[in-house]
Amino acid sequence: MKPINTFKVNTSNYSFVHRFLDLSCISISLIFVIHSYNLQITQDYITIALTSAVVFLYIAEALHLYQSWRVGSFISVMMTVTAVFIASFLTLFGISIWLKTSVSFPDQILTLWFLMAFMSSLAWRMLKHQWTVIRSKLGINLRKMAILGATSTGANLYQEIDDCDELGFDFIGFFDDRQTARLPKDLTVISDVSKCIDEAKKGKIDILFIALPISAEKRIAEIINLLSDTTVDVYVVPVFMLSDVMQGRVTHVGKIDALSIFESPYLGSKIWLKRFEDIVVSLTALIVLSPVYMLIALTLKLTSPGPVFFKQSRYGLRGEKISVYKFRSMNVMESDGIVTQATKNDKRVTPLGAFLRRTSLDELPQFFNVLKGDMSVVGPRPHAVSHNEEYRKLIQFYMLRHHVKPGITGWAQVSGWRGETDTLEKMQKRVEFDLYYILQWSIWFDFKILMLTVLTCLKSENTY
Structure with a gap:
């Protein structure tokens, strides 16, 4: 059997669509500007459009524009889009000077093209973001979510979920086996682990985050085994002592998967x-x-x-x-x-x-x-x-x-x-x-x- 890596580096589920929309913004903006100045689409303009697409995609990949962004980081996404467009514009300008291209491309056309492509790329992202937030607030297609483990990591996870409407989660509550005296006072635990598994089997939970300490490795394995008989999406949230400094990047060493804990952020x-x-x-x-x-x-x-x-x-x-x-x-x-x-x-x-x-x-x-x-x-x-x-x-x-x-x-x-x-x-x-x-x-x-x-x-x- 062909070996398969257990972990896969996560990218946006819609990354292909996002790339297509960005390239469409660049191409359509160029066509619009050319027609606005009553010019003809020649082979030179097609070459420029293709070059700009290659440059844009290369820089976008370098800056991880299409990665799976953290929830609540919409401003970071928009700033990255800005950086990609500015870098692409400067790169194209540098290439044209270096090659001493003879293509007649007035500065006003280049500037208008850049601005139109940039603004349209920002616009579709803003519309998508607002649509996601509105759907969540209206309760459309919300997914029932629970956290197994009333730990500090579980509390932090809940805070993130509570702050971000765009996730589309309907939070059910915490489940934990520990006695009330051992639980954090500010977290309300609705029942124990066996009740959580029961609810999952009945289809009352769509997504379950397991936030138990790493010392409970056997218990986590047992819970995962019991949940294998359900249709629940299960995620394990690492509760490491080093959680504040871990990078959390999955890498592959041959057929073996490894999760980075300490590494330089400057990769590739x-x-x-x-x-x-x-x-x-x-x-x-x-x-x-x-x-x-x-x-x-x-x-x-x-x-x-x-x-x-x-x-x-x-x-x-x-x-x-x-x-x-x-x-x-x-x-x-x-x-x-x-x-x-x-x-x-x-x-x-x-x-x-x-x-x-x-x-x-x-x-x-x-x-x-x-x-x-x-x-x-x-x-x-x-x-x-x-x-x-x-x-x-x-x-x-x-x-x-x-x-x-x-x-x-x-x-x-x-x-x-x-x-x-x-x-x-x-x-x-x-x-x-x-x-x-x-x-x-x-x-x-x-x-x-x-x-x-x-x-x-x-x-x-x-x-x-």
């Missing part, structure tokens, strides 16, 4: 997308800010003795050591061994250094690190090696920060966890925000962090 084309972002942003910053670099360097030489740049060892991707550059802000040069964090009114910090640290201008040389490939523009901030060795023993999942390159700025920094970490709790919060960034990474998330960084640098809290 995402590696190149992230690197492209880093090169563009760092090059732009180095060119635009070159006068600032020269002014800071000159002022440093005139106001205090010592070198302009300061080099310090840090852990980079996969925990490998890298040298991170900064403008010198202190009179001492601590680079390895025991490194003491700067504190309020620290006497080691020069007057100019205090200003540089407060505004984060001392971090500007790290754009050279980004260009080299040691760092990213956005990512978890790199800590001193001695701090890494200390906190990796105290904070669970601390080293998962190094599944990505360290960044000049990060989600923790713009969320208020910037500067001195004088307590274990502060470092734990920083790591928590770093891991959230790794899980939720996207180009748009990076853009949001960059915008917030500009605002954050104007404030001086916790930075000495």
Whole structure:
């Protein structure tokens, strides 16, 4: 018998239809614009249409536009559509310049075509979304759903369902075998597991989510076996200790299925997308800010003795050591061994250094690190090696920060966890925000962090 993988990577059930609608928007918009300008559809325009379709689909796949999106992420879908269209437009423009095409394609036609295709693609998604929400609110074709296991994961699952009308679920309740004293007070359990299986066999449950702890593996297997005699759709929701940091991606190793727990979010084309972002942003910053670099360097030489740049060892991707550059802000040069964090009114910090640290201008040389490939523009901030060795023993999942390159700025920094970490709790919060960034990474998330960084640098809290 031909081996079949147990798990399959989930994509949208309507992904083919979605692709067809997008390509239709692009083609019909081009035909409409051509006719609006009283032009004839020639072989050149057909070539352009086919090229645009290939480019669009390639970029859409790279940005996972047709994946099965999380419920409640409609805004993320629309932002991804925007990114795909902008990237496709710029790519087509670049191809035309590179090939020095002789096709007569006025700028106004190209612009109108882009806008029409883009707006129509957004429009059908908005209509589809609204139709789904309205159907759910009207109670049309709702599916009866229950959760087996009154656990914290079960509670989180219920909250997601309660917040998202577009799911189309009619929630029946929780089922659990535990005594009332052992159950969460805020969850109402309507009956036990045997009653749940009974209801399923009677056809009173359409969808069942099993949210039992992983220690109940045998019990879960027994329940699944009993449910095999029903027509219920059954889903197992992992209740791992590591649920907050797991990636949850299914991969195949030959004939064996594996579920990823820890892995870099930059897989496949995402590696190149992230690197492209880093090169563009760092090059732009180095060119635009070159006068600032020269002014800071000159002022440093005139106001205090010592070198302009300061080099310090840090852990980079996969925990490998890298040298991170900064403008010198202190009179001492601590680079390895025991490194003491700067504190309020620290006497080691020069007057100019205090200003540089407060505004984060001392971090500007790290754009050279980004260009080299040691760092990213956005990512978890790199800590001193001695701090890494200390906190990796105290904070669970601390080293998962190094599944990505360290960044000049990060989600923790713009969320208020910037500067001195004088307590274990502060470092734990920083790591928590770093891991959230790794899980939720996207180009748009990076853009949001960059915008917030500009605002954050104007404030001086916790930075000495």
